[in-house]
Amino acid sequence: MTGRALERLEAVYAIAQHRAAYSPEEDAAHELAAGWMRDAGLEITRDGAGNLFGSRGEARVWAGSHLDSVPTAGRFDGALGVVAAIEAADRLRDRPLAVVAFRAEETGPLGSMRIESTPDAYLEVHIEQGPVLERLGEPLGVVTAIGGQARGSKVFEGRADHAGTTPMAMRSDALVDAARFILHVHDSAGDDTVATVGAIEVEPNAGNVVPARVTVAIDARSADPDRLRKLVADIGFEPRWIRDPTPMGDAFAAVLPEAPRLVSGAGHDAMFVPNASMLFVRSLNGGVSHHPDELSSEEDIELAIGVLTAALDRLTR
Template structure:
């Protein structure tokens, strides 16, 4: 079992990130915290202790989202929510998600130390899940908070071992309905600060990214069915080679993505070949497809290209099946918050860029539910979802400073 450092005595974003990274740390310096895994559970419990040590009222909700609250002295039922997600991809980086949670905790705590209880409630959230790395479902945590999912949906979602989301959730101690709050609370705003996961801020030498829009995402599972046969005795003209079909498809759709629009991205990230034997023609191939753009029209046009390829498979006496299991629409974030962030960056003397996010974030779920702000800090070389993910501590602190200013404006003024 990995050794975990004690919570650092002095509040520091860089020290806190190193501390939290010990939960789920991999051999090569990455982090793996899949939803409801042991490392995920230990990380959430560690965050609970951090929140308690810094004077928060703490609670878990039904699906394992963790909340640390500084109650408002004048409008306690008006919630300014800030945070990000605790889960990671397999062997991911230590900043993705974790930075947003810890920056929120630090910003809220520093304000509380200096000004006392806020007028409106500040609540820091460590969201259960965003990545979709274990189950074929993303934003489980934020969708629960915003009322977009039901516990019943967890029964049909299976991981690669056939374990259901419902089983995993209950094994981790969650998944049971709880009593509703007697008095209705309202989330008045959601604030998220995140590493960019791209290279634009670093290349432009900007300190802060102010996000106006988050791209839509569609994810598919594609299956190509041919016929397994002997590699030496089956003539090329008589083969039903599923891998050859899949390879031609991959080349076709990636070239079409470039042709359609420079901002459209299409990624085949996972391929499984069956029977995956050197001297046997592949009879089946399953692969993933991830497509992103900020305009629904382009997503629709590209989806037609994907589905039309079934006719090519049919002409080759093979079959292609397509399951679109994720369809997230592009989200335009609060113009008011964009303007507020610009003003605060200028007041702080930070250079900034106004930009579109090519990665998905919990902010896009909240963006359709309440006024939402998404702030970026630079990622070194644009590397993310990797142990090589890195942001300098000074840049991390600038994100905390902007978030602190936003929280003060929204919860204290």
């Protein structure tokens, strides 16, 4: 059965590594999945946002993920959750449930943001996209929350001067101020928070001119809303937007009580679907993701499909 799951992941990847939102490549992935859903005895519908549903009966319980991908994608991000849900639905042929493939998760997510009906439970299996489970030596982890996030920028103003003729004491170097700030951002985060400066703009950005103006992009995250706000205050920036953490339900914890608990640092469709629970599958290769080396093992995927099936069984009995 799992051999089939891996073959299907390969088939989705073979359409195109980059399946952009609402592109012909994403359409083709949805068509492929629709065929597999029909084979599992599910009835195909699409909503106004283009999300694909394979339903059986009065489906109040959904399972799935997304089929779009980033340009540098691997095989598992998103597609694993859809393929696993189809396998589980195939094993629970007498149960009312729906498998969903959301549109455009990597862009928004535009699909799950625009769902028209809401389930009593939504179950999403997803590759971890990080190194924690691999380091713990654990195949699966229960997601307790999708972390909150704040994004913004800070501008440092200095004065453009000649790099050769302006004595050090007479300079106002915006990049030196920004560099100190970047270290401060790094040091402001800790065990339960992360903070990153991933982009800077230097003006005039010339090798022989003292930098006059620097814009620094800041990304701050935490699973705890108060810690997130404290982190923003400690760093000292005005967020352009701030998104509170989204707590996840216990549908997977109920069948996997001993599994490690994780907070997702990445956003997922599960943020926007009510009554969502998430299960992470161990990422191998050090947790690399959004990269062709992204990997989960056949054994771990089989375990995840088993847990998803058990959770759906429990919820649709």
